[in-house]
Amino acid sequence: MSRAFPTGTAVPAPKQNVEMLFPAISLFRPGDCFVFLAACVFCFLSFSFLSRGGIAEKAVVRQGGHIFARIDLSRASRIDIPGPIGTTTVVVENRRARVLSDPGSHQYCVRQGWIKRAGDIAICAPNEVSLEIEGSDEVYDSLNY
Amino acid sequence: MTRSIIELETTPEDHRVARLAAAAITLALVDSAIPLPLPGIKPGLANIVTMVVLARHGWSAAAWITGLRITASGLLLGNFLSPAFFLSFSGAVCSLCVLALVVRLPDHVFGPISWSLFAAFAHLAGQLLLARLWLIPHDGLFYLVPFFATAALIFGTINGLITARLLGETEILHKAETQNA
Known part of the structure; x- marks a missing residue:
């Protein structure tokens, strides 16, 4: 199974400035941002689970x-x-x-x-x-x- | 004394798997050499090889390379068949199963960063499950989840970025080669 990885196709023009600061941003695809945010939320929730039961x-x-x-x-x-x-x-x-x-x-x-x-x-x-x-x-x- | 000659028939596929497994084993050794504050947390750089192979050569090649990497790095690090080995094994099995699913997600929406994050969290889940069932049968183990999850988030993203970059570059090379030929 071979997959095509189009380079540069996911680079919308208005993002250029952000990409100059963080070149890694261009590697994120739309779904990746979603998965990344979901993972962040999971981490946050797991920390709040730690303090469960209150003080x-x-x-x-x-x-x-x-x-x-x-x-x-x-x-x-x-x-x-x-x-x-x-x-x-x-x-x-x-x-x-x-x-x-x-x-x-x-x-x-x-x-x-x-x-x-x-x-x-x-x-x-x-x-x-x-x-x-x-x-x-x-x-x-x-x-x- | 006659020399015994044992010839193994090898295919180009075998050679490729061996070469990539060697790269994965090297990264696994680098992984274990990086000092980190909490025991049990490591970057999982070897997963970069797994994901590149998954994208280029398919799931079964990726599974082969992961299996070879775990066994060989277990032998090299001296923890073969020890609890650390089985934790690594269960984590790898879980993340390979999850990778088999997420690699089928639409290409233009979910890239290597998604794969890497899914694999990292699946690895964490697999390890915790085995640890809870076998090594530390106590719920206190789950107090470590937030720290492991944060590590999975950070290293999953980093590995995903490296994989995406590598795949992008090899794609350019591949295109250049085909154009020259």
């Missing part, structure tokens, strides 16, 4: 299914949550939160480290404590849905 505002600490505390992320703080097997310590700092210590044997929630995105969650199952970041918008919750 992270609060850290919600639950114990035994009930809300134990709702902490503002803008202020550094530290709270201890008593649970069935001991005390879990949660720290908030620099708009992010983490479980500093937990009596659970696996330490999953501690090793998860800092969480900062709306919808992020650290769960310390043995002590029935969870730490969740709450955003300005509601996020689809795959855990409870």
Whole structure:
């Protein structure tokens, strides 16, 4: 299959000035501009998808299914949550939160480290404590849905 | 000891595929030598060869050259049959499938820049799909999409421009040759 690539046919006269500045423009065909713009829109949308859930505002600490505390992320703080097997310590700092210590044997929630995105969650199952970041918008919750 | 003589029948088509595959392999090596901030992002310069071949010699030649390029560059870079190789493979399969479709779009409306952008995004989709299914089965992977998509946009456009330019120039050469002959 051989294709013809006409050179210079897609060069309308009024564009001459633009083409002197950007010679690459003449290589774009009408559909190319459309595809390029569509790709730009896709990139823009994918970045806005990143910030989905709005701005992270609060850290919600639950114990035994009930809300134990709702902490503002803008202020550094530290709270201890008593649970069935001991005390879990949660720290908030620099708009992010983490479980500093937990009596659970696996330490999953501690090793998860800092969480900062709306919808992020650290769960310390043995002590029935969870730490969740709450955003300005509601996020689809795959855990409870 | 008698010398064993094995003669392989080769056609001019085979020679052309070999020559172009060599060019693609060289570009694939150049690709991996260019330092970029995020692992997994590379310019995909070898796709220029794929698209030129697609325009000049058709889809099956392009598929051959892509297959040879992936295998040979995998061997040369030492990642043959490693996850990086399979990511490259799935990306190439997706982009070849998409190229087979977009090359049928009307010539005067959609040129190499469209092909290149479609191929770049298909490559990204193929890689992400395999990575999500096999290597990193976690949705956190999709947080990387915006960065990969931006890279696909930038490098897709650049490769498309280079391809369009190359095809334009070879077209002039081709015309000059036929006029002289």
